[in-house]
Amino acid sequence: MNIVMIGPRSAGKSSYAVGLHSGLVNEAFAGMKLVDTLDPVGYLNAGQELLAQCRPVARTNVEVPDSVALIVSASGAEHKISIPDRSGEVLRFSQDLREWDTDLAGDLGQADGVLIFVNPMAENFKIGAPVGEAGQQLPGEDDDEGEVPRPWNESMTPSDVRIVDALQELAQLISRAVMPVGFIVSAFDELLDVHATPGGWLRSRLPLVVDFLETNADQFPSACFGVSVQGRAFAEGVGPDDDEPDPWDRAWALDADGEHVELCEPLAWLLRQGAEISRVA
Amino acid sequence: MTRIDQLLFGYRDGHELLAGSVAIDSRVEPRLLPHTDARFEDESEHYLVGTHIPELGAYLLARLWPAHEISRPGAVWAHALVIAADDVNELDLPNLVSLFRRPSSDEFSPYEAPLIPRSGPRPAIPDQLLVGLSWARYTARAPTAVVIWRDVVEAEGALLALWANQPRPERPHFSFRTRGRARTGDSPYQIQVAATLSGRSSTESASVLDATSITPAEAPTWVHLIADSLRTPDSDFARLIDRFSDHARSVVELAQLWPLIEPTPQPLAAAEFVSDRFAGPERMRELKRAMFGPGPRNGQEVWRVSESDRVVSLLSVGTDAFLPKDVRLEQRLARLWHAPDPTMVEILAEHQALAPASARLVVLSAAKHLDLAVLAQMSNDPDLLDAVADQRPEAFTEPSFWKATESGTGSIALDWAASSAPPRALTKALVAAEADDLLNRALSLDLDPVIVASELEKRAGDDLSLWPTVFAGHEKELGKAVAAKTRVRPETMLLAAAFLPPTYTRSIGLRRWLAPAKLAHCRDDPPAVVAAACWLALAVKADSETARKLLIECFGPVYRAVHANRLEPRAKSELTHALPAPKKRLDERLRKALVDSMEDRDWSSEDLIRALEPAGREATRDIKLVGKKHPLRRTVDGAVHALRAPFGV
Numbered sequence: 001m002n003i004v005m006i007g008p009r010s011a012g013k014s015s016y017a018v019g020l021h022s023g024l025v026n027e028a029f030a031g032m033k034l035v036d037t038l039d040p041v042g043y044l045n046a047g048q049e050l051l052a053q054c055r056p057v058a059r060t061n062v063e064v065p066d067s068v069a070l071i072v073s074a075s076g077a078e079h080k081i082s083i084p085d086r087s088g089e090v091l092r093f094s095q096d097l098r099e100w101d102t103d104l105a106g107d108l109g110q111a112d113g114v115l116i117f118v119n120p121m122a123e124n125f126k127i128g129a130p131v132g133e134a135g136q137q138l139p140g141e142d143d144d145e146g147e148v149p150r151p152w153n154e155s156m157t158p159s160d161v162r163i164v165d166a167l168q169e170l171a172q173l174i175s176r177a178v179m180p181v182g183f184i185v186s187a188f189d190e191l192l193d194v195h196a197t198p199g200g201w202l203r204s205r206l207p208l209v210v211d212f213l214e215t216n217a218d219q220f221p222s223a224c225f226g227v228s229v230q231g232r233a234f235a236e237g238v239g240p241d242d243d244e245p246d247p248w249d250r251a252w253a254l255d256a257d258g259e260h261v262e263l264c265e266p267l268a269w270l271l272r273q274g275a276e277i278s279r280v281a
Numbered sequence: 282m283t284r285i286d287q288l289l290f291g292y293r294d295g296h297e298l299l300a301g302s303v304a305i306d307s308r309v310e311p312r313l314l315p316h317t318d319a320r321f322e323d324e325s326e327h328y329l330v331g332t333h334i335p336e337l338g339a340y341l342l343a344r345l346w347p348a349h350e351i352s353r354p355g356a357v358w359a360h361a362l363v364i365a366a367d368d369v370n371e372l373d374l375p376n377l378v379s380l381f382r383r384p385s386s387d388e389f390s391p392y393e394a395p396l397i398p399r400s401g402p403r404p405a406i407p408d409q410l411l412v413g414l415s416w417a418r419y420t421a422r423a424p425t426a427v428v429i430w431r432d433v434v435e436a437e438g439a440l441l442a443l444w445a446n447q448p449r450p451e452r453p454h455f456s457f458r459t460r461g462r463a464r465t466g467d468s469p470y471q472i473q474v475a476a477t478l479s480g481r482s483s484t485e486s487a488s489v490l491d492a493t494s495i496t497p498a499e500a501p502t503w504v505h506l507i508a509d510s511l512r513t514p515d516s517d518f519a520r521l522i523d524r525f526s527d528h529a530r531s532v533v534e535l536a537q538l539w540p541l542i543e544p545t546p547q548p549l550a551a552a553e554f555v556s557d558r559f560a561g562p563e564r565m566r567e568l569k570r571a572m573f574g575p576g577p578r579n580g581q582e583v584w585r586v587s588e589s590d591r592v593v594s595l596l597s598v599g600t601d602a603f604l605p606k607d608v609r610l611e612q613r614l615a616r617l618w619h620a621p622d623p624t625m626v627e628i629l630a631e632h633q634a635l636a637p638a639s640a641r642l643v644v645l646s647a648a649k650h651l652d653l654a655v656l657a658q659m660s661n662d663p664d665l666l667d668a669v670a671d672q673r674p675e676a677f678t679e680p681s682f683w684k685a686t687e688s689g690t691g692s693i694a695l696d697w698a699a700s701s702a703p704p705r706a707l708t709k710a711l712v713a714a715e716a717d718d719l720l721n722r723a724l725s726l727d728l729d730p731v732i733v734a735s736e737l738e739k740r741a742g743d744d745l746s747l748w749p750t751v752f753a754g755h756e757k758e759l760g761k762a763v764a765a766k767t768r769v770r771p772e773t774m775l776l777a778a779a780f781l782p783p784t785y786t787r788s789i790g791l792r793r794w795l796a797p798a799k800l801a802h803c804r805d806d807p808p809a810v811v812a813a814a815c816w817l818a819l820a821v822k823a824d825s826e827t828a829r830k831l832l833i834e835c836f837g838p839v840y841r842a843v844h845a846n847r848l849e850p851r852a853k854s855e856l857t858h859a860l861p862a863p864k865k866r867l868d869e870r871l872r873k874a875l876v877d878s879m880e881d882r883d884w885s886s887e888d889l890i891r892a893l894e895p896a897g898r899e900a901t902r903d904i905k906l907v908g909k910k911h912p913l914r915r916t917v918d919g920a921v922h923a924l925r926a927p928f929g930v
Contacts, residue, residue, distance in 0.1 A: 009295045010353070040479045042462060043320065050354070058355030062296055062318040064464070087318075089295040093311040101311070124294065155294060236352070 001274050002082050003267070004107045006166060007117030008124050008159070009088025012186025012229065015057040016117065016263075017068050017085050018047030019229035019251045023263050024072065028248040032264040035078055038069035051230065051247035054240045060087040065103065074268050075275070081267070095162060096154040100169065108173045113270035116166070118159060119186040120205065126158045127205060160208040167212060167220065180273035181213065181222040182266040188226030188254060190233060198226035199256030221273060224256040225266045283372065284395035286339075286363040289384065290317040292348060292356035300389035302396075303363060309336045315469075316458075317359035321347040323461035323476045327383075329437045330359075331444060332456035332470065333366075340364040340453055344381040358384055362396070369453040375441040376400050404438045411508035412500050413492025414443050418472050419507060419533045423488035425468045427475055430492050433459040436474040442511040443472070446519070448526035465489060503536035517543065521583065525568040534558050535568075542572075546584045552594035556602040563604070570607040589617055589624040596628060596639040614646040618655075626655060632664070640664070648672045657685035660694035670701035678706035683714035691719050699726040705736075712736040717750040724752070730759040731766050735773045743806045748780045760785030764793075771797040778815055779808035783855060786815050791827045794819070798834035802895055807849055810842045814852030818859035821874045829882045836875055837895025843868050844897060872906050879906075879913050889920035 005013040021044040024034035043066050047057040060066055066085040071078055090101045100108075108114075119125060157165075170179065185191070185198050202224050203210050213222045231250030244250075251263045262268075288301040296318050298310050305313070316330050328345045343361035360381050364372065379401045382391065410430055417426040430436050440457045447455045456470045463475030465487045478489060497505070510519035518539050526532045538558075541551040552573065559565040571582045573591050592613050600608055617625045629647045632640040647656065648668030653676055659665055660682075669676050676682050677698035686694060698707055708728060711720045724730055730752065737747060752759050763769055763777050763785075775797040778786050786794075794816050801809040801816070813835035820831035839856070842848045848856075853867070860870035861877060875892065878884070906917045 040464070042322070042479060046322070056354050058320070059292075059296075059353055061320045061355060061357070062314040063316070064320070087296070089297070089311075089314060092295060093314075097308055097311065099308075 001079055001112045001271060002107070002110050003113045003115060003270060004104075004111040005083060005085060005115045005117060006091055006104075006108075007088060007119075008092060008122070008162070009059065010122040010124065011088060011117035011119045012184065012227065013088070013115075013117050014043075014047065014060045014066065014085055015051075015186065015229040016115075016184065016227060016266075017066070017083060018044050018051065018057050019227075019247070019263050020267065021068060021070070022048045022051070023248040023251065024070065026246070026248045029262045029264045031262055031268055032072050032074040035071040035073055038071065038080075038082075039067045041068075044068065048247055051250075052240065054230075054234045054238060054244065056230070056234060060085055062087045062089050065090075072267075074264075074271055077275075079271050081271075091166065095157075095165060100173070105173055108170055109175060111174065111179065112176070112274050113180045113182065114170065115182045115184055115266055115270070116163060117184045117186055118163070118206070120201075121187045121190050124155075124159075126156070127160070160206040163206065163209050164212045167209075167216075171216075171219065176277075177219065178277050179220055180270055180277070181220045182270055183209070183213075183222055183224045184266055185224070185226045187228060187230070187233075189228040189231065191226070197256060197258035198224045198254055199258075201226070202256075223266070223269050225261070226254040226258075227263065227266070228252055229263070282397060283368055284397055285368070285372075285377075285380065286395050287380075287392055288313070288317075288359075288361040288363060289389055289392040290314070290343075290357075290359035290361065291384065292351050292353050296357070300392040302392065302394050305337075309334075312336050313341065313361070316341055317343050317345065317357075317361055319345045319357055319460060320355065321357070321461060323433070325433050325459070325461060325476070327381075327434060328459045328461075329378075329440060330458045330470075331440070332458075333454045337363060339366060340369050342377055344378070344383075346383045360384075360392070366453040370449050372398055373400060374445040375403055375438060378437060378441065404435075406439045406442060406512065407435065408508065408512070409495065410436060410439045410492050411442070411511045412497065412504055413490055413495055414439050414472070414474070415507040415511065416495070416500055416504045417488065417490040417492075418443060419504070419529055420488065423486060425470060425487040426472045427463045427465060427478065427487050427489045428472065428492050429476070429478060429489070430474050431476050433461065433474055433476050439511070440472070440474060442514070445514060446507070446511050446522060446532070448528055448531060449523065450527055451529060463487075502540065503533055506536040506539055507532060521568075525565060525571075527565070531565065534565075542584045546586045546590075548586045548590045548594040549597055552598040556598045560602050562602060562607075564602075566604065566607065569603055573603065574607055575609050575613050587622070588613065589620065589622045592617060593624060593628055596635055596643060599636045599639055610642060611646060614643065615650045618647060618650045618652070626651075626659070629659060629662075629665070632662075644668045645672060648676075653679055653682045654685035657682045657694070658687065658690065660686055661690040663693075666694055666697040670697045674698075674701040675706075677702035678710045680710045680713035683711055683716045683719060686716075686719075691716065692722055695719055695722055695726065699723060699728060704728055705732055708732050708736045712740050715747070717747045720747075720751045721753055721755065724755040724758060729762060730755055731762040731769055731773065734759060734763075734777055735770055738770065738773045738776050743776065743804075743808045745776060745780055745808050748776070752780070756781055756785060760788060764789045771800050775800050775812045776808055778812035783815065783818075787819060791816075791819060791823060791825065791831055795827065795830060795834070798831050801838055802834040802891075803838075805838055805841060805847075805895075807847075810838050810847070811849050811852045813838045814842075814848070814855050817871075817874075818855040821859045821861070821878075824881070826882070829878055829884070829888075832875065832878050833888050833892045836871065836892040840868065840871050840896040843871060876906055876913070879916070884913075884916065886916055886919050886923070889916060890923055893920060893924055 007013050021041060023029050024032065050057055068083040068085065070081050072081060084107050086104055090104050094100045094104060183202065185201055188198060191201055213220055229251045231252065253261050253263045253265055255261050286303040289299045290296065291299045293299060296314060298305060312334060316332055319328050330343045332341055334341050341361050341363060343359050346358045348356040348358045362377060362380060377398065379399060380396050413428050417428045436459055444455050444457065457472045458470045459474045461476050462479045463473045464479045467486050506518060510516055510522055513519060522532055522535055526535055538551065538554050541547045541554060555569055559569065573595055595608055595610060600610060629643055632643045635643065644664045645668050648665060649672050656676060683691060711723060720733055724733060733751060737751065741747060759777060760781050763774060778797065797812065798816050801813040816831050817835040817839050820828040820835065856867060860874050862870045862873045907913050
């Protein structure tokens with residue numbers, strides 16, 4: 001099964017891949033077992049080492065996309081999974097320039113499922129301003145009417161618009177009639193105080209995305225998850241506690257209703273969706 | 282002065298272009314990011330990347346550093362030089378690294394102006410790495426190569442040297458990179474140097490060479506040569522590569538050719554090599570012209586090989602791999618025939634060993650330009666003779682040619698000469714060369730014997746010493762020719778009469794002998810006397826006015842010779858058989874014949890005076906032709922008196 005992870009930079013894609021692999025290797029998941037690893041896992045191991053040191057997973061560099069290729073057993077069957085891990089810059093440039101990166105387009109064209117990542121704690125996560133409020137302002141010379149407004153550029157695009165735009169573009173690229181979409185809200189540990197469920201957060205913060213997915217449920221069956229690969233926020237320069245759990249034990253995930261699920265559940269959901277689609281076909 | 286644009290990349294809103302001395306289109310920036318980003322998986326301080334960017338129409342050379350000071354883990358800095366394609370072949374590429382600067386703050390203005398290249402010392406490069414890179418780069422097993430070397434920073438200098446070593450047409454497009462860990466899958470870089478190899482890839486499209494574990498003996502000689510050229514870019518071989526290579530494969534071929542150039546030139550082997558490897562005339566044309574083209578100056582650019590050796594090599598292997606105007610063999614051969622070096626003559630002697638086209642060229646050129654004396658000495662060669670007959674038939678009309686031939690070779694050459702050279706000119710040449718044996722053979726080849734006799738006479742005068750050799754076996758032809766031709770020089774006829782056996786003389790009408798007889802009348806040389814005797818013998822037996830006139834012309838010289846006892850045996854024999862009164866002395870018999878003719882024919886005093894005049898003063902004084910009462914007494918006395926008067930007798 002070919003799965004594509006898309007999302008802006010710092011959205012948690014690589015962290016999820018590291019957490020997923022770490023959990024599989026260390027048999028942390030009851031619902032999914034690792035049968036074999038097909039791609040080099042050096043960067044995944046390096047990421048696990050960073051997590052063990054309570055350091056964030058390093059960014060994915062633009063040059064060489066990483067990749068997770070595994071054979072797992074789940075739901076009584078073995079599944080070969082390929083998950084390219086491309087840098088967020090690739091998606092950003094594709095959207096800003098209105099021209100899909102060739103390799104990313106190739107991945108999407110062959111995808112059986114998509115995982116969309118957002119990180120509400122990242123700098124580039126933007127929510128559109130509510131109607132009635134003034135647009136973003138530039139510090140500059142005041143004129144008689146107030147500060148000079150900054151001209152619009154692509155970086156100002158709200159995140160829900162970007163996501164819906166990506167899904168609309170995805171609809172042009174895919175060759176399948178149905179593409180299951182797993183929506184992952186990263187660093188959900190930072191949101192628990194405010195939002196009890198990932199579904200609630202999504203509806204609150206990215207209503208445009210919810211509208212799109214509900215409207216296009218036939219083509220894009222979806223599920224929402226809240227994920228924390230780190231388990232908690234890391235303080236810079238601060239290492240693990242003496243009784244710090246292992247990274248694969250720290251990580252957790254919630255389904256849309258806020259119920260705890262295994263970190264591998266988004267993947268498992270995609271596998272089930274894929275099986276269902278195949279059965280119906 | 283060349284200026285180089287620069288760009289600075291780093292992490293801001295993702296990895297992106299931060300500053301530069303040249304504007305980059307927003308659509309082009311994504312193309313640059315993969316080459317300016319990296320994951321630092323080892324302790325290397327920096328990585329190096331070099332690649333052509335088609336969208337920029339320029340070359341990007343960049344150094345990348347880990348940006349640990351940036352909060353985002355995995356952030357990197359990249360300082361890139363943007364080099365115009367035309368400048369790649371002009372710049373001192375290894376020295377470009379001196380331009381790289383890692384940002385030390387958020388102040389990026391130093392990156393907003395073009396840079397001026399500067400020279401500097403080059404770091405030492407381990408030989409083993411040079412060998413590894415050369416081997417990996419130039420072994421065409423895969424489109425890309427990965428070389429393992431623990432210290433990738435150390436590899437930067439080697440890669441730059443390798444880049445500078447690339448053929449000029451390929452240098453602006455040569456791509457390379459250093460990294461901590463490399464995969465063997467598809468890569469946009471022709472060569473990567475990595476500290477270690479990653480796991481297997483979905484595609485195995487790169488060849489891998491561990492430079493740390495190769496031993497010198499493993500690598501072929503050509504690899505070591507190329508590695509040496511990387512180490513010493515000013516060496517002769519490095520300059521050869523820079524000047525003549527047009528493709529990566531050609532670098533290997535030049536390395537395989539080099540041992541045939543240095544230390545000891547092997548021109549024939551080198552010619553075979555370039556003809557085989559660079560078969561098309563346009564392939565490596567400049568190299569072939571520099572090595573085998575005309576003129577010592579051209580040849581010395583690559584090696585010091587004599588003109589004759591270069592030409593001989595071309596002839597030996599053939600010139601299909603060369604453009605004719607680049608080698609100009611015909612003109613060069615023409616000059617070489619006159620060189621002191623005997624090589625070309627030796628080649629001519631063995632021309633059958635050459636390829637047919639070369640052999641033909643050598644033979645034709647020799648025929649046209651070779652010194653006649655040398656040509657003559659080689660004239661036992663049918664091919665050469667054919668060429669001479671066709672291209673330079675005038676050679677056969679030069680006496681120096683025949684003088685230089687030896688007996689065997691001259692005879693062979695004569696066969697060709699007889700069919701191609703003008704007969705008289707050929708005869709003249711043979712006579713002038715005193716080639717009597719050849720003249721005799723030439724007569725067998727239907728050379729006109731009258732012409733031969735005429736030329737012999739012109740050259741040797743009354744010397745008949747060569748005639749027996751020249752006309753041996755051909756007396757009959759001479760006799761027939763003299764008889765048949767209406768225009769034969771009297772001098773020639775005189776000699777022919779003196780030389781030819783009596784049967785031939787007798788077969789020719791008396792009238793034909795009158796003119797030469799007049800020549801013999803006032804001569805006392807042996808051929809003239811012999812001829813006169815023969816004619817007198819003929820005249821005595823004939824009864825005609827022509828016979829009387831012959832007698833008038835011939836009596837004097839014959840009588841004189843008899844009186845002086847200088848008559849040749851042959852002449853005596855002729856007279857003995859022909860003259861009347863066989864029991865008398867020869868002089869008496871001569872006088873009898875004269876008187877008999879005077880009695881039978883109408884002789885005037887002038888006739889008698891003419892007949893007696895050449896007889897000599899003493900003979901004239903003592904001659905008693907008739908008695909006092911003889912009817913001719915008066916005529917005789919008058920003539921004798923007239924002859925004696927000048928002497929006061």
